[in-house]
Amino acid sequence: MHTLYATMGSGNCYKVQLLMRQLDIPFRVINIDVLKGETQSPEYLAVNPNGKVPYLVLPDGQGLGESDAMLLHLAEGSHLMPTDPMERTRVFEWLFWEQSSHEPHISPARFWIAIMPEGRDERADQIAVWHERGNKALRMMNEHLLQNDFLVGNRYTVADIGLYGYTHVADEGEFPLSDYMGICKWMDRVRSMPRHMPMMEIATAVAA
């Protein structure tokens, strides 16, 4: 069985859980509370020296970091990973783009607005930058999704799971999601996929 060290409410943790659920891969979750500093505890650092979540322990005991490496590892050979070479390249492009141009702005804005609002005022300038850059990313995604039902190959793939993680909670960071019609309709399509489960439900269902 796979073991995922994860934090509830983290888009990076959620996307790995969602993929395993949709591929019917058995897994258990060990909750790590970032807010309580548990990612830096000696016990956790002994498991994952990088001190980050998610962290996946494979059935053979090997540990794997980086949520998108997990997605690619788990999806390989399934219907959620394209076999066409250029479609595979586009999956890589979207996943790297998410980590370089999307998540670094949307995730911290959401964190300091919705999860740790007591730290918001002192970061007003930084939040303004995150909003500008995050909205630029959302505009790019929206442009693509106004013309395509899904990110790659016009069908649901692991790229959609990767991007859905933080996009669908961007409104919690005061990104005006409802202004992005392409994204809104895409999110509806993602939510209609077999075995889809919302972020907080999946966390509770698996931990139970």
Add this chain to the structure above:
Amino acid sequence: MHTLYATMGSGNCYKVQLLMRQLDIPFRVINIDVLKGETQSPEYLAVNPNGKVPYLVLPDGQGLGESDAMLLHLAEGSHLMPTDPMERTRVFEWLFWEQSSHEPHISPARFWIAIMPEGRDERADQIAVWHERGNKALRMMNEHLLQNDFLVGNRYTVADIGLYGYTHVADEGEFPLSDYMGICKWMDRVRSMPRHMPMMEIATAVAA
């Protein structure tokens, strides 16, 4: 022929050029000067709406962003991309790790210290954070490289090219590279690979 829009001295641009050179893939380079604002010019935004470099135009005219998606696209099927599933996963893990835990700290510290030093003083606090986090990343890499000749599968792969890009110029950002013996010996091994070429030489050779 492939066309790469690139900026001289950028680790992300260099790694794509180095891979194409080592795989003997013909390419031309169009220089885009970030410091002159050329990534935001209307002409460049018409090519790459994301306004970043590198940007690769494939022989069929399709454009591709994200340096690591380029590496994976170009290396697939070559001796620089493993075929073993778990080794492939480790390549993904290192490339995503570089973009999330390494490059975001090492690259900006180098930029404000070596390339735009006039902006250094007003960023002293931020540079201290980048140094702390960048050194944490270099320590992790060093640990691995004290025990392994290369990052994945004990032979030179596209993961080494991906990580070499910014690691080998980290001293320009005042990271104490010579303290990391594992990294130093690995850099020597990378430099000894067939058709290796230093960053500034490759930029000049290709543009010529």
